[in-house]
Amino acid sequence: MVKIIYDKNAKTVATRVAYGNALADLGDKYNFFVLDADLSGSTQTAIFGKKFPDRFINCGIAESNMISVAAGIAASGVPAFASSFAMFACGRAYEQIRNSVAYPELNVKICASHAGVTVGEDGATHQFNEDIAIMRSMPQMTVVNPADATEAYAAVEAILNHYGPVYMRLGRFAVPVVFEKESYKFELGKGVVLADGSDVVIFATGIMNAAALDAREMLKAEGIDAAVVNIHTIKPIDKEIIIKYAEKTRRIVTAEEHSVIGGLGSAVADVTSEYCPTRMARVGIEDVFGTSGKAAELLDYYNLNAKGIVNKVKSLF
């Protein structure tokens, strides 16, 4: 079982920082290129760029070209990581990802930072809450959304060892470290049980895992025994664990820093509606655009917090 070190005093690290460090560490062991589009300081690819300048390519502010260049590098036999903000890496370059990367099944890892509303002050034009929906509807695409710095760091090597297109979602905001680094093993496509429970299961992805653990404590005080399962791989999704917990608890709440349309909530409903119809409620962005504000304020503003999860859980009783 995974060792959770999360508590009220947990240190906070952004998943993008773990990504940057992982690239730089893995560069000694593996041959791959890293591409960025003038945001290497923000996406943290600059750490790799400084250490391995011959394998780092700054493409300037031209994300469409960056994705197709990455495809060309991969078609020449070397994996390529391509990073920018989610809005641009996935939003702007959607069609390049589809036709130059996913359809030819090339070994390109699109690692998109600043996803969700926790971009913060930049506001709606930079807050991408639809990327999981878009990427998971694409054939041959794997979609990963790490919970914390530990998981993000481990996921980089895991996706590098998995041949094919991957979309990995990373955040700007420093979030609590949930997992112990030394013992953590990342298994692509496998849900991770953070806590067992019998009354309801909370399927959380990304930074909502910490909130889900807080919600579990709050629910315990009210006599509700909640399981918490981390779904870091949204596609291919871990059907078994979803079915197992749906059947066990008969109540599901999903929690994601993403639109309630097309993301984890939809992915879980895809499974349960077909195999084990189960009442569920979704915590996420309610089909609206974001707005400027501090990341922490925005999480509260959109009810992407423990209280938001608790309220949704109670709505099922």
Place this chain on the structure above:
Amino acid sequence: MNREKLLCLDEAAAKIRCLAMEAVYNAESGHPGGSLSIAEIIAYLYFEKMNIDPNDPCKPDRDRLVLSKGHTCPALYSALALKGFFPVEEIKTFRHLGSRLQGHPDMNKLPGIDMTTGSLGQGISAACGMAIKAKRCGDKYKVFAIIGDGESQEGQVWEAAMFAGHYKLNNLIAFLDFNHLQIDGDVREVMNPTPLDKKFEAFGWYVQVIDGHNFEEIENAVNNAYASDKPNVIICNTIKGKGVSFMENNAEWHGKAPKKEQYELAMAELEAAYERAKENRKNG
């Protein structure tokens, strides 16, 4: 270029045109105009210049071709078939359900295709990726690309142009098939992309303008490109629909297949040209 080589290439281009027309006719769809305009470029690359091996289509040191204007794949498929990458008979399956010869090139289905293309503007960027990979890793292969004049209306072409100029990708040689026509008409009337030479020059490319149906000019331009220290674009003045009188310079033939009578007329012209080329080669 010696006469023997020239006559061989003439014959290859003539045969490519015949097969491309056959492909489009049997598919009852496809893009004859732009396939006919690039026949000499394709023939030169596959029958003269590129380091390729039909028995080892993925050999790491091969030269690459990215057909960025992927819709003109009938010409490319024909060259690959004639070179022995797959049986010539398979040309008839173009665009059919279950065929390896997809409507636009698929690198995972058909041997000899170096990059999946079809969505305009993306191929030239992928070619840049192959070229920068070679430069950074010390590979000696060259990367050829064929882009369209209509395609040059895509913003991504100019992102790629900036990229190649910035990183001085002199191992990249792009042919621009300047046949002046796109689906809706004359490129200069639909959305004028000219002056193409000055635009590429401004992005740091070595620009040459040639007759894209003349093998000696193609060869000279490619040899010049091999000696250049910049990314290369060879702007090829071509005739859309070249070789079929009623298709030449007619935008109507950008993306439709001939009916039976039209096909017979077209093939009569293309086969006559092929027979002449074959005869010429035999006679030296």
